[in-house]
Amino acid sequence: MWAAFLMRVIRKKVVLGFIFSISLTYCILSIINENGEISINEMEVPPIRKQDQPFLWHSGKEENLTSIKVTTCRNSVQGKSENTKRYACDTCKENGCCSIYEYCISCCLDPNKKNILQGVLGKASETFNVLFASVTDHxxxxxxxCRTSSQSVQHENSYRDPRAKHCYGETPPVAAAAQPVPADSAE
Structure with a gap:
């Protein structure tokens, strides 16, 4: 008898509305409290480099690589490089554009390219200052x-030159000539 009485009370719209209101209030409060408890350590904010802060460049001299303490592996998102030479520019052109991302980074790291990169940093517009502000070293x-070069893109999704997709220099790649359509397939 108590069970039947309890079920009749629970089925009333007022009681169901009250239960829904309490549940909704609890949900909103838990979301607000959860967002308020995010600490600085949980958010991965890159360090911001100030304009007057010195930039860390790789030196041109060979260091004793066995005495350097490596704390983290600093490879690209694509993984460890597929080349073994220190500064491989095998797929790169004179203007600083390469067909392979890893070769672009390797060639860009060459100490002889420091002047080109200093020019890029000096000519960075306000838009790119936001990008380069989080960059702290070479x-x-x-x-x-190499990842964000808009100079190599002709339209939204086509490259100016498919053999020069990744650029670290200031000069954009020359647009590749379109392949002529054979007369037989024109119909």
Whole structure:
């Protein structure tokens, strides 16, 4: 008898509305409290480099690689490089555009390219200052420059030159000539 009485009370619209209101209030409060408890350590904010802060460049001299303490592996998102030479520019052209992302980074890291990269940093517009502000050293600059070069794109999704997709230099690649359509397949 108690069970039947309890079920009749629970089925009333007022009681169901009250239960729904309490549940909704609890849900909203838990979401607000959860968002308020995010600490700085949980958010991965890259360090911001100020314009007057010195930039860390790789030196041209060979260091004793066995005495350097490596704390983290600083490879690209695509994985460890597929080349073994220190500064491989095998697929790169004179204007600083390469067909393979890893070769672009490797060639960009060459200490002889420091003047080109300093020019890129000096001519960075306000839009790119946001991108380059989180870049703290030579390697990160090469990662960003080879990955985000808009100079190699002709339209939204086509490259100016498919053999020069990734650029670290200031000069955009020359647009590749369109292949002529044979007369037989024109119909």
């Amino acid at each position: 390697f990160e600059l090469c990662l960003a420059k």
